[in-house]
Amino acid sequence: MSTAAAPGVLFSLGLTLARQEGLGVSSGVTASLSVKLALHPVLVGLCLWPVLEHQPVWLGTAVLMASLPPAANVYVLARSAKRCATLAAPDVMFGALVSAITVPLVIQFLVKALIR
Numbered sequence: 001m002s003t004a005a006a007p008g009v010l011f012s013l014g015l016t017l018a019r020q021e022g023l024g025v026s027s028g029v030t031a032s033l034s035v036k037l038a039l040h041p042v043l044v045g046l047c048l049w050p051v052l053e054h055q056p057v058w059l060g061t062a063v064l065m066a067s068l069p070p071a072a073n074v075y076v077l078a079r080s081a082k083r084c085a086t087l088a089a090p091d092v093m094f095g096a097l098v099s100a101i102t103v104p105l106v107i108q109f110l111v112k113a114l115i116r
Contacts, residue, residue, distance in 0.1 A: 029094055033095050036070060037095065041067040056114035057114075059114065060110045067103055069092075069096050069098070075088045
């Protein structure tokens with residue numbers, strides 16, 4: 001029963017997104033996803049490189065975690081606070097779609113750069 005929580009949230013999010021009107025890619029969504037999926041992992045890698053240079057597993061883990069998309073909990077929290085849920089929903093949905101490309105690229109880079 002405890003394994004049904006994540007699919008339940010995603011199903012609920014999908015239903016809510018499907019009911020919204022005008023759900024599309026705006027300049028705000030594009031900018032926030034560019035920062036989250038591209039710039040954030042690069043900055044984490046650059047900032048942690050001097051500290052974790054000799055611990056590639058931890059450095060790779062930090063960069064990989066930074067490259068993950070905005071999660072459904074962003075939308076759930078925005079909705080429960082009754083603030084910006086309509087802005088958070090496209091970020092979560094399009095972030096999941098774009099991360100299907102960016103996360104494997106980050107993993108491929110990490111394998112080539114950190115595992116020698």
